[in-house]
Amino acid sequence: MRIIAITNQKGGVGKTTTGVNLAASLAAMQRRVLLVDLDPQGNATMGSGVDKRSLAATVYHVLLGEKQIAEVRQRAAHGGYDVLPSNRDLAGAEVELVDIEHRETRLKTALQAVAAEYDFILIDCPPALNLLTVNGLTAAQAVMIPMQCEYYALEGLSDLVGTIKRVRAHLNPELEIEGLLRTMYDPRNTLAQQVSAQLLQHFGDKVYRTVIPRNVRLAEAPSHGLPALEFDRTSKGAQAYLALAGEMLNRTEATV
Ligand SMILES: Nc1ncnc2c1ncn2[C@@H]1O[C@H](COP(=O)(O)OP(=O)(O)OP(=O)(O)O)[C@@H](O)[C@H]1O
Numbered sequence: 071m072r073i074i075a076i077t078n079q080k081g082g083v084g085k086t087t088t089g090v091n092l093a094a095s096l097a098a099m100q101r102r103v104l105l106v107d108l109d110p111q112g113n114a115t116m117g118s119g120v121d122k123r124s125l126a127a128t129v130y131h132v133l134l135g136e137k138q139i140a141e142v143r144q145r146a147a148h149g150g151y152d153v154l155p156s157n158r159d160l161a162g163a164e165v166e167l168v169d170i171e172h173r174e175t176r177l178k179t180a181l182q183a184v185a186a187e188y189d190f191i192l193i194d195c196p197p198a199l200n201l202l203t204v205n206g207l208t209a210a211q212a213v214m215i216p217m218q219c220e221y222y223a224l225e226g227l228s229d230l231v232g233t234i235k236r237v238r239a240h241l242n243p244e245l246e247i248e249g250l251l252r253t254m255y256d257p258r259n260t261l262a263q264q265v266s267a268q269l270l271q272h273f274g275d276k277v278y279r280t281v282i283p284r285n286v287r288l289a290e291a292p293s294h295g296l297p298a299l300e301f302d303r304t305s306k307g308a309q310a311y312l313a314l315a316g317e318m319l320n321r322t323e324a325t326v
């Protein structure tokens with residue numbers, strides 16, 4: 071079982087798209103997957119075909135210790151994986167958790183009860199380096215960092231690496247960087263090519279060989295509550311996430 075936090079404090083870089091489509095791709099490869107929506111926006115929840123407005127309980131209640139994950143998780147409408155859903159309730163958690171004991175390890179502790187039921191637990195983090203993200207990083211064995219190859223991408227990366235180092239020092243010494251994922255990639259864009267080259271230079275093998283192209287099917291699928299694999303299996307986006315799942319399995323299963 072492997073727990074991976076999908077994190078980047080920069081908004082709109084493809085974290086949720088990666089969470090949903092990687093979950094569906096790993097499930098298509100017969101892996102048992104739980105997707106944890108740790109963002110009050112609830113995008114991973116909606117993108118999995120679960121209505122965030124009609125939830126009796128969410129990951130918020132899990133973090134506060136009011137519910138067990140087994141009582142809250144739901145099956146994605148399509149895609150063959152489970153979702154621990156979220157909605158705006160979670161926006162209050164940041165404040166409410168501050169006074170609670172072990173506030174950084176709430177998710178980690180809760181996941182222990184269900185970890186044996188899954189091969190992969192993917193955590194979709196919010197676009198912030200806040201207590202929710204720290205809960206994700208503390209629960210995870212590794213971090214996956216989706217990024218757009220833009221001018222400020224590398225700058226943002228050093229803040230994130232700083233946070234990862236602090237979490238390692240205080241809360242989770244084993245935390246690794248699983249990989250950096252180039253998202254919404256346009257190979258004709260020369261700036262994207264340059265940033266991509268710098269990324270490879272700095273992070274080498276930590277950069278996934280698989281690149282996620284900009285693909286309209288990936289943007290359309292969530293409004294149908296579907297992973298791209300279910301919406302348009304042959305699309306370049308769906309195929310790229312299948313390739314990413316394959317690359318991840320090759321990497322992790324080769325080293326264990
Ligand atoms: N490869 C892609 N091609 C085209 N559109 C994409 C791609 N990846 C993501 N998108 C679109 O870009 C937007 C942002 O993506 P997404 O929600 O996955 O990012 P995010 O990092 O989770 O955002 P946030 O920080 O707000 O949580 C969405 O509208 C999504 O549909």
Ligand SMILES: [Mg+2]
Nearest residue numbers: 085086109113
């Ligand atoms: Mg998101």
